[in-house]
Amino acid sequence: MKIRLLILTIAICTMGQSMAQNTMLDRNGTASFFSEAPMEDIEAINEKVLGAIDLKKGTLAVSMLMKGFHFERSLMEEHFNENYLESDKFPKATFTGTIRDFSKLNFLKNGSFEAEVEGELEIHGVKKPLKTKVKFDVSDSKLKAATVFKIEIEKFDIEVPTLVIKNIAEIVEVKALFNFSI
Amino acid sequence: MIKIIFISAVLLLSSISLYAQDDLLAGLEAEQSNETTLVDATFKGTRLINGHTIETRKKGVMDFIIAHRFGTVDGGTYELFGLDNATMRLGFEYGMTDRLYIGLGRSSFEKTYDGFIKYRLIRQSKGSESMPFSATWLSTIAIKTLKDPELELEFADKVANSHQLLLASKLTSAISIQLMPTWVHRNFIGEEDLNNDVFALGAGGRAKLSKRFGLSMEYYYQFQQLNENTKNSIAIGVDIETGGHVFQLQFTNATSMIPKGFISETTNDFFEGEIHFGFNVSRTFQVR
Numbered sequence: 001m002k003i004r005l006l007i008l009t010i011a012i013c014t015m016g017q018s019m020a021q022n023t024m025l026d027r028n029g030t031a032s033f034f035s036e037a038p039m040e041d042i043e044a045i046n047e048k049v050l051g052a053i054d055l056k057k058g059t060l061a062v063s064m065l066m067k068g069f070h071f072e073r074s075l076m077e078e079h080f081n082e083n084y085l086e087s088d089k090f091p092k093a094t095f096t097g098t099i100r101d102f103s104k105l106n107f108l109k110n111g112s113f114e115a116e117v118e119g120e121l122e123i124h125g126v127k128k129p130l131k132t133k134v135k136f137d138v139s140d141s142k143l144k145a146a147t148v149f150k151i152e153i154e155k156f157d158i159e160v161p162t163l164v165i166k167n168i169a170e171i172v173e174v175k176a177l178f179n180f181s182i
Numbered sequence: 183m184i185k186i187i188f189i190s191a192v193l194l195l196s197s198i199s200l201y202a203q204d205d206l207l208a209g210l211e212a213e214q215s216n217e218t219t220l221v222d223a224t225f226k227g228t229r230l231i232n233g234h235t236i237e238t239r240k241k242g243v244m245d246f247i248i249a250h251r252f253g254t255v256d257g258g259t260y261e262l263f264g265l266d267n268a269t270m271r272l273g274f275e276y277g278m279t280d281r282l283y284i285g286l287g288r289s290s291f292e293k294t295y296d297g298f299i300k301y302r303l304i305r306q307s308k309g310s311e312s313m314p315f316s317a318t319w320l321s322t323i324a325i326k327t328l329k330d331p332e333l334e335l336e337f338a339d340k341v342a343n344s345h346q347l348l349l350a351s352k353l354t355s356a357i358s359i360q361l362m363p364t365w366v367h368r369n370f371i372g373e374e375d376l377n378n379d380v381f382a383l384g385a386g387g388r389a390k391l392s393k394r395f396g397l398s399m400e401y402y403y404q405f406q407q408l409n410e411n412t413k414n415s416i417a418i419g420v421d422i423e424t425g426g427h428v429f430q431l432q433f434t435n436a437t438s439m440i441p442k443g444f445i446s447e448t449t450n451d452f453f454e455g456e457i458h459f460g461f462n463v464s465r466t467f468q469v470r
Binding site for chain 2: 009023027048050051052053054059060061062063064065067072073074077078079081082083086088089091092094158161163164167178
């Protein structure tokens with residue numbers, strides 16, 4: 001009786017795990033952004049972005065620490081965290097979304113294709129809808145995903161004082177790249 | 183039996199949490215919450231007011247600091263509240279690494295040259311390897327070159343050193359506090375002076391009122407004084423940050439802007455109105 005109960009529980013648990021195997025993960029995804037303004041160009045890259053894709057449901061999730069972004073100039077990095085993104089208050093940026101027309105796509109066959117992903121992007125504690133084209137690349141048991149999109153920083157309540165308005169672009173280009181594996 | 187049920191229950195619960203990864207994001211966030219991150223910008227700049235903060239500039243960054251202290255405000259309108267007189271210090275500082283910071287300066291007060299070496303021993307961090315405070319070591323040397331016609335001084339006699347252990351904690355994003363145990367040593371002291379060594383404990387902090395504006399305070403209590411005339415230095419000020427500049431405006435009873443001076447040679451009485459208005463302007467450049 002005891003043993004049976006234990007086996008049953010373990011069975012249920014492993015079922016849970018096998019379900020989780022539909023999920024592919026990337027712990028070292030990259031996200032970068034580029035701001036082009038009259039006074040200076042600012043570029044930063046985060047190479048520790050977490051990404052997950054559920055190949056049963058066609059859902060995606062991304063989470064990154066704002067302090068994971070590194071800049072060429074260290075003072076920019078400090079200002080980014082202290083003055084603009086308030087990383088103490090809002091330590092992360094996240095994205096959750098679904099792949100459109102997921103049922104028509106084949107993620108098991110080698111090859112590359114584009115798909116539209118629609119979801120919600122949260123930066124600086126502000127959630128905004130985001131629709132972007134993602135290029136997927138399937139090769140053996142690996143899945144690459146790459147996307148580029150633009151965001152208006154004002155929409156995320158990121159204030160830019162007039163004094164530095166020529167240093168920071170209003171629209172910032174964001175790139176993300178993932179190499180998912182099981 | 184109860185044990186087995188308990189184990190089963192725990193296993194079931196843990197499997198439920200696996201199901202919860204259905205919510206992909208929750209799973210990812212759980213994984214991320216443990217990452218260690220350094221606490222940045224405990225203070226806006228490398229100076230609290232007169233003295234240093236635990237902060238150093240990062241590798242390859244040069245900081246150029248111009249500081250002024252005007253005459254005392256009790257001079258009234260005749261002296262335009264002290265603005266007729268000013269002493270100044272120019273300083274060049276450079277981050278050798280993210281932890282090691284060096285600087286050179288020249289003060290017009292007593293024509294003093296100074297140099298310092300600063301090293302970040304411990305850095306405050308959050309996450310799995312959290313550390314509640316930062317510690318920075320600061321050693322300075324000051325060489326007074328003002329000529330004294332009555333004294334024939336050797337080079338070593340003109341030298342004073344100071345050593346400080348700076349301990350700070352960023353309590354919230356707005357409030358940071360700092361403690362500064364200090365030892366000042368002089369090779370040569372005057373006839374009316376009592377001690378070659380001065381021991382002091384400083385305390386201070388800042389409160390940010392907005393992202394770019396803050397109030398700061400700094401006080402040094404002397405346990406053993408240079409002579410009977412010295413007072414403990416007090417300073418209150420505001421920090422204003424604009425891009426690569428940090429402006430600090432302050433009221434203080436200290437004239438000197440280097441540790442051996444303002445900590446152990448301050449003779450003005452803050453509460454008698456012998457207060458200097460002054461400012462520090464810091465401009466950083468990424469050299470490498």
